[in-house]
Amino acid sequence: MIKQATPGAGQSRRPIGRSKRVLPGFGLSLGISLFFISLILLLPLTGLIVETSGMTWDQFWFVITDPRVVESYKVTLWTAAAASLFNGAFGLLLAWVLVRYEFIGKRVIDAVVDLPFALPTAVAGITLATLFAETGWYGQLLAKAGIEVAFTPIGIVVAMAFTSIPFVVRTVQPVLEEIAPEDEEAAMSLGASDGRVFRKVLFPALWPAMVTGVALSFTRSLGEFGAIIFIAGNTPYVSEVTSLMIFVRLQEYDYAAASAIASVVLAVSLLLLFVINIWQGRYLKRLEGRS
Amino acid sequence: MSIVVDGISKYFGNFQALRDISLEFPEGKLTALLGPSGSGKTTLLRIIAGLESAERGRILFDGSDVSGLHVRDRDIGFVFQHYALFRHLTVGQNIAFGLESLPRSERPSKAEIRARVAELLDMIQLPQLADRFPSQLSGGQKQRVALARALATKPKILLLDEPFGALDAKVRKDLRRWLRALHDEFHFTSIFVTHDQEEALELSDQVVVMSQGRIEQVDEPTDLYARPESRFVFDFLGHVNVLSGSVQAGVLKQGPASVRLPRIQTTGDAQLYLRPHEVRLVAKPVSGADLPFRIEAVSLIGSGVRVELRPEGWESNDLWEVGMSHGEFARHRPARGDRWYVIPDVGHLFTEDSRKPQTVYWEPPEFLETAGSGI
Numbered sequence: 001m002i003k004q005a006t007p008g009a010g011q012s013r014r015p016i017g018r019s020k021r022v023l024p025g026f027g028l029s030l031g032i033s034l035f036f037i038s039l040i041l042l043l044p045l046t047g048l049i050v051e052t053s054g055m056t057w058d059q060f061w062f063v064i065t066d067p068r069v070v071e072s073y074k075v076t077l078w079t080a081a082a083a084s085l086f087n088g089a090f091g092l093l094l095a096w097v098l099v100r101y102e103f104i105g106k107r108v109i110d111a112v113v114d115l116p117f118a119l120p121t122a123v124a125g126i127t128l129a130t131l132f133a134e135t136g137w138y139g140q141l142l143a144k145a146g147i148e149v150a151f152t153p154i155g156i157v158v159a160m161a162f163t164s165i166p167f168v169v170r171t172v173q174p175v176l177e178e179i180a181p182e183d184e185e186a187a188m189s190l191g192a193s194d195g196r197v198f199r200k201v202l203f204p205a206l207w208p209a210m211v212t213g214v215a216l217s218f219t220r221s222l223g224e225f226g227a228i229i230f231i232a233g234n235t236p237y238v239s240e241v242t243s244l245m246i247f248v249r250l251q252e253y254d255y256a257a258a259s260a261i262a263s264v265v266l267a268v269s270l271l272l273l274f275v276i277n278i279w280q281g282r283y284l285k286r287l288e289g290r291s
Numbered sequence: 292m293s294i295v296v297d298g299i300s301k302y303f304g305n306f307q308a309l310r311d312i313s314l315e316f317p318e319g320k321l322t323a324l325l326g327p328s329g330s331g332k333t334t335l336l337r338i339i340a341g342l343e344s345a346e347r348g349r350i351l352f353d354g355s356d357v358s359g360l361h362v363r364d365r366d367i368g369f370v371f372q373h374y375a376l377f378r379h380l381t382v383g384q385n386i387a388f389g390l391e392s393l394p395r396s397e398r399p400s401k402a403e404i405r406a407r408v409a410e411l412l413d414m415i416q417l418p419q420l421a422d423r424f425p426s427q428l429s430g431g432q433k434q435r436v437a438l439a440r441a442l443a444t445k446p447k448i449l450l451l452d453e454p455f456g457a458l459d460a461k462v463r464k465d466l467r468r469w470l471r472a473l474h475d476e477f478h479f480t481s482i483f484v485t486h487d488q489e490e491a492l493e494l495s496d497q498v499v500v501m502s503q504g505r506i507e508q509v510d511e512p513t514d515l516y517a518r519p520e521s522r523f524v525f526d527f528l529g530h531v532n533v534l535s536g537s538v539q540a541g542v543l544k545q546g547p548a549s550v551r552l553p554r555i556q557t558t559g560d561a562q563l564y565l566r567p568h569e570v571r572l573v574a575k576p577v578s579g580a581d582l583p584f585r586i587e588a589v590s591l592i593g594s595g596v597r598v599e600l601r602p603e604g605w606e607s608n609d610l611w612e613v614g615m616s617h618g619e620f621a622r623h624r625p626a627r628g629d630r631w632y633v634i635p636d637v638g639h640l641f642t643e644d645s646r647k648p649q650t651v652y653w654e655p656p657e658f659l660e661t662a663g664s665g666i
Contacts, residue, residue: 180373180375182371182373182375183375183377185342185362185369185371185375186369186371186375186376186377186437186440187377187388187392188342188361188362188363189340189342189362189363189367189368189369189441190363190388190389190392190440190441190443190444191363191364191366191389191392191393191444192363192388192392193363193392196392200377200380200388201377204377204379204380205378205379
């Protein structure tokens, strides 16, 4: 279960200098990869741009700043933020339990973590809506406490958190596995309390992976649709998410408007991934002493 | 602070890593735990530190039982083979870590911590590196920082787990000397684990040789080398030449090879252990010692010349080695492929039923007639 780190294993495979590559098929495999990336990523991107290019700048601005759409941005952003922060805390806990302890059923839990990826989001949405509805198992209990989840923005948070938790667990887990036990032992031999060991030794090592996981979880939540629409209630100005707005425009056969809103979501997601990558690169560079 | 290990046993599953170990580490001394991998030396060190717990036995610091104490409460400094520096903290922050971990009532002020860190950086001779990150340091520098970090809170006990194991030979030698000087200055009780016999003998006041979870011998370095008490210690400490054969009428024989054993009464199968510096090369066999060899290799590097010999017409499980000075070598020039003979000065005889050896001396007049022709 525990993977042994093999330092330098990757380097030894790299050819030295300008000699012929040892691994065959470089041209072919790179070609296929590029072709596929174009097909699944660049082609739809181009479609989006082509679709919106029929609009004037004013029209584009008008569509993406429509008050109802702007409200949906707000709802989407804060619910996605809440969901990904929740996942940051809970995902870390889950990864910690899976890496640090041996218990019966560990492998089952490890497999279940991926369930949100495997489950169709619509199924997740219906299930969550049923559970959290006022008559549902959880909804009943929460209603007694005066908390409404289904058909409110909180429902959106629940759906987003559910569908994106694997991102945090799966990015933190390998990093946690690689932390040398000596680091913790060293800290303890220097008199540090358990809390201090976690704050000063473990957390700084986990931090970059956690930020990445939370950011991935956040971007995924920005675009989540299937799981949300069943539980959100979709009340205009209250619980409409941006992806729903795209869907609404499509139903009105206003493809240009739909593409315009979609391009906003896309831009935000790409920007975020980009920023995270740069930040993480710098952070790791400093740790590895290449600065 | 003296350390007493009292009847420690440790299991990993069904494997017994330590078998009823009892030992005493005198206050202010530097002790080496020496043994091959799997001998239990690191486990013993970790139990003393409190990083591992034993199934049976007690650990006493200055007479008080610390077996139940957590590592953080034992007030020890621990140095790891792979440094275990906190890589996201600077050198200065690493060194300050122990001081900042003290409970608030005992913690020095920020200014005092800064002063102490500066003092330690001076001690490890790296005052300009306070703001570097560990990844920007060489291995030797990292280990010095690790030492400074362990010593920051002034522990009375310093434990080192193969502290020089990951360093190259030159750095290792420097650091070894430096650690010895540091120890002589501060007089903490130190224990270090090593599998390098040279390191153990050079650095320590007392050596504990371990094998398969047991203690083989505890002695000062000079005594340990001069009087190993078992075959294991002989084999483990430096090179040893072995002649196995049977003793009859005071002569140990194997095929054409034979050597007379003065003042030895035993008979039967026996092995004679001889250190490279306890034998000499001669051009012809002498009466009382006929050990023919073919020269296999000559190594000139170092303060002496080392000649490797292959037994001719008889068997030994390893090549023999003979040491001589460069001057002697220049006079006789034994070359590869030549046939030479060995005569012993001092040897150690193990018989089948004894664990400890009998020492054999071939004093003059045993080989008096050959003294002139020997190297």
